[in-house]
Every structure is written in structure tokens, then in C-alpha cells.
Amino acid sequence: MACSALGNPFLKACEVWHDLLGSPATADFMRRSLDAGVVMDTWLSSHCQGSLTPEARRFLLDTVEGLVLHEPTPFPFLFTSGFQKVALHRILLSTVLRNSENKGEISLAEAQTTASEVRAFAAANGGPLQLVLLYAILVSQENYQALAQHRHLTRRDFILGTRHRPWSDSFGGEELEFGLKVGELEIFAAVNDQHIYLNRRGLDSLQRMEALLAASGWKNWQVEQQNISYIEHVDAQLTDTQAPVDYDVSYHRIATAVAAETTRFLDFSGVGPGMQVLEVGCGTGRMTLDLGLADRVLPEGRVVASDPSLWMLRKFHDKLRKWGGRLPQLTLSLARAENLPFGDAAFDTAVGFTFLPYAADPARAVREMTRVTRPGGAVATAVFLKWDARALAAFHPWLQPLLEIIRTHHPSFEFAGLDAGETADLFRAAGLVDVVTAPFSIPWVVDASRLTRFTMEMTAFSKVHDLLPSVEWRFLLKKLEEDAKTFFSTTSREERTFTVDYERVRGMVP
Numbered sequence: 001m002a003c004s005a006l007g008n009p010f011l012k013a014c015e016v017w018h019d020l021l022g023s024p025a026t027a028d029f030m031r032r033s034l035d036a037g038v039v040m041d042t043w044l045s046s047h048c049q050g051s052l053t054p055e056a057r058r059f060l061l062d063t064v065e066g067l068v069l070h071e072p073t074p075f076p077f078l079f080t081s082g083f084q085k086v087a088l089h090r091i092l093l094s095t096v097l098r099n100s101e102n103k104g105e106i107s108l109a110e111a112q113t114t115a116s117e118v119r120a121f122a123a124a125n126g127g128p129l130q131l132v133l134l135y136a137i138l139v140s141q142e143n144y145q146a147l148a149q150h151r152h153l154t155r156r157d158f159i160l161g162t163r164h165r166p167w168s169d170s171f172g173g174e175e176l177e178f179g180l181k182v183g184e185l186e187i188f189a190a191v192n193d194q195h196i197y198l199n200r201r202g203l204d205s206l207q208r209m210e211a212l213l214a215a216s217g218w219k220n221w222q223v224e225q226q227n228i229s230y231i232e233h234v235d236a237q238l239t240d241t242q243a244p245v246d247y248d249v250s251y252h253r254i255a256t257a258v259a260a261e262t263t264r265f266l267d268f269s270g271v272g273p274g275m276q277v278l279e280v281g282c283g284t285g286r287m288t289l290d291l292g293l294a295d296r297v298l299p300e301g302r303v304v305a306s307d308p309s310l311w312m313l314r315k316f317h318d319k320l321r322k323w324g325g326r327l328p329q330l331t332l333s334l335a336r337a338e339n340l341p342f343g344d345a346a347f348d349t350a351v352g353f354t355f356l357p358y359a360a361d362p363a364r365a366v367r368e369m370t371r372v373t374r375p376g377g378a379v380a381t382a383v384f385l386k387w388d389a390r391a392l393a394a395f396h397p398w399l400q401p402l403l404e405i406i407r408t409h410h411p412s413f414e415f416a417g418l419d420a421g422e423t424a425d426l427f428r429a430a431g432l433v434d435v436v437t438a439p440f441s442i443p444w445v446v447d448a449s450r451l452t453r454f455t456m457e458m459t460a461f462s463k464v465h466d467l468l469p470s471v472e473w474r475f476l477l478k479k480l481e482e483d484a485k486t487f488f489s490t491t492s493r494e495e496r497t498f499t500v501d502y503e504r505v506r507g508m509v510p
């Protein structure tokens, strides 16, 4: 539903919403709410559910009923009473959990204190509807950010939050309605499913929301709650690589050798017990958690794992929780390698596996890794080399339609990857000495069930997204998936294997 259409009954509400997102008063309101300790966080609120006594739970539900405005609101199209209820309930739950400092069961008395604080704050700040507005911004930012990363989500995934809010059993039906009403989400109907995607206007709102959350201090606060530090969130999010939900499984299944090569890389980088280690571009924690970097270094040492993708870090964080919660010597940090939020010589070594080809400025990333490593310490990385997807397409005919588009419209387009020797040159240019390079290769086996999405959304093709209008991209992806089925059923595993060349590079800080 487009807001700009004349005569659209939601036009006014859309404009109100859009104006609110650009208003300093909104940022100020958000800041005041944080200062007053009134918070909203989907992660906190879903964790609170199990901690309340039955009386406290009942009491909070009754409080919500008392706060919801049943009479017409200034934004009748935006905030239905269902939406208001969910919002106020989540605000109360997050706030009471935060106030309880995780001490165990939350009593009726604690719920009562929190409820009166929330009421008092609402009364002094424009009423409960203002709180609903806060909720709408925070939760929309979470949804839109997921859509910006995934390009689209099925209706089911969107509503259940399977991909972007896996910690919660919440129901996002109202959130979807809200996004559709304000003309920022749209539905694309495919054969068997409906896909939700973010239109231009939604993308614009996402940027405004990110700016609001950063300016008001909310983003910092929220990320602290999730035990990750927050740096340079905004630009990193929007230029992020796409990440399918079963990233680890797909990666290891398609490129089986990557596990052994990651271990070899750890040997090569020389990380060991007691060291202060920085991992950049850590992704989901494959190297630090699954393949033993933390085991090699902890408990005497310390690991800081950083990545600019909140999505990746959330996966990392979820894994960590399954491993028994926090590891005090392991910190997650939201940061781009080009701008590391650490002091000079803060680490014994800085390492990163296959992140450099994604960095917007690889030279700066290497300089930053060098800066934060102490004299005598090692900087090490592994990169994949540039590979020409045109050659791949001769090999995999089902990729032809995509390459046709690229060839016609963007003849100078370059696929991701670095040239052989380029990383070593960057290392030397950053002042590193004793630079050593070791080539290796990893066979990638095209897998019917996983490859299309995974390949299209990663490596060489991640850059292609930006070239195509999103509708064209969606149709193309669908066509490729259909063609791929034929391809997979008529070829052998060997015929579906292609080899990607890599380099390990290490240098020492003089």
C-alpha cells in the first residue's frame, strides 16, 4: 500500500509516522524513557515471562488493560488496541526484568512498583500512547533491519520472528499489519508463499530509526543488554553481507574443507594459551567457539570477537548461551575492521578468517589490525581470491540469466575477492614485517537444497544485490531456484564441484 497515493485513507497516519521518525522530540522522548528506567526490549520481555509469579503475571496483564486507550486515538490507523496491548505488556515485562536484576522469581510487589513507575512516566510524558510509539519504533527497527539483511522473509518467518528474533516466542502479526499500514512493508506473492519485503520508504525509515536509536542512547543500551558492545552500527548494518539462517550448517555442508582450513589457520596464526586475541569479522563464532580459538586461549587469555553484523553476533550470542551463558574472558564487539574501537597495541594478536574481501576498505582494515596489535605480535588473515563467476556460469548453466543481466547492464562489475598477493602487499604497506603467504583451496559442492540462496546471498554474489532492483532480484532468484532443480537432478557431485583459491597471510608488528 503506497502512502503517496492520493485519497489513501492512511495517508495522514503514514505522514505522522514518518515525521515522528525524523523529529528531535522523539529522540528526546526515547532518551527520557531510558533515563527513567522504562525500557522495551523483545529479548528481555520474552525472558521475563518465565520469571513472574502467577500473581505478578496477572497483575501486569490487568495493568495493560488499564493503560490501553479504547477511545479513538490521534493515530487511529496506526495503533490498534491489539498493538497497544502487546506494546505495553512488553514494556512492563522488560522494565520489571531489568529492575529485578535477574535475582530469580519476580514478585507481585516488584511488579506493582514497576507498574507505578511506568504509569508515572507515561503520565508525565504524553500518556501511554507515547510509550506505544516507542515500542513501534524499536520493534519496527528490529523487523526492518532483518528485512534489509535478508531482502525478504516469508510471512511465517516474519510473524514468528524465526530468523530475526529467535529468542522470542512472540507473534508479530500486529507488527506486520503496522508496517503495511504505514506503507513501508509490502507483500510479494510467490507460488507457494507470501514474502514480506521492505520498500524504499521502509529503507528510508530504517535509517531514521537507526539514527534515532543511536542519538538517544537506546542502541548502546540494548546492545549492552545482549552483552555486546556497540560501535558504528548504522553504516555497517546497511552494507552488511546477507546471512541465511542456517549459515553454519550450509557453509560446512557446501564447503566441507572449511573446518579443517580454519583449524590450520589457527595453527598458522600462532594463537595460544594466555594471549589477548582479537578476532575481526568473527561472524557466528565458527572459529572462536566451534573450531577452538577460545579453547586455545582461555582461561588465562582473553578473546574479543568483533563483527559489524548484529545478525551474526546474535547468532554468536545464542550459541554462547547454549554453551552455558557468558564466558567472562570472551567479549563480543559490534565493529567494522576499518574502525576498531580499541587502543593501540591492546592485543597480542589480531586474526580474521575470510572477512577481508567484504571490507569496504581492506587497506584500512589491515592498518587497524596492525595498530591494535602490540610490537612483536602477529596479524593474520585468510582470504578467498577473486573468482570469475562468468567461468562458473559456463560450469553452472543455471547461473546464466544472472550473468546476462550483469553483462548487459554492468560490464565493469567486479566480483568479491582479492587478487593473489594483494593481501601480502596490504600487510607490507601497513608496516608489517616478515610477511608470509600460504595458498590453499577449498572445493565448494553445489547442493540442491541450499546452494541457490547461500551462494546468491554470499561471496561473489553479495555485491550483485545492490545492482538490481529488488523486484527483479526476487524474480531472478525464483527462476534460478527452479532451473537449479533440473541442474541438480541431471549432474553428478563431481560435476557440481568447483574450487575456490585462498591465501593465508601473516605478518609481524615491528
Ligand SMILES: C[S@@+](CC[C@H](N)C(=O)[O-])C[C@H]1O[C@@H](n2cnc3c(N)ncnc32)[C@H](O)[C@@H]1O
Pocket (backbone or CB within 6 Å): 240, 241, 280, 281, 282, 283, 284, 285, 286, 287, 307, 308, 309, 312, 335, 336, 337, 338, 352, 353, 354, 355, 356, 358, 359, 360, 365
Ligand atoms: C564469510 S563471513 C566469515 C565469518 C567468520 N570469520 C567465519 O569464518 O565463519 C564474512 C564476515 O565478515 C563480516 N564483515 C563484513 N564486512 C566487514 C568489515 N568491514 N569488517 C569486519 N568484518 C566484516 C561479515 O559480517 C561476516 O560475518
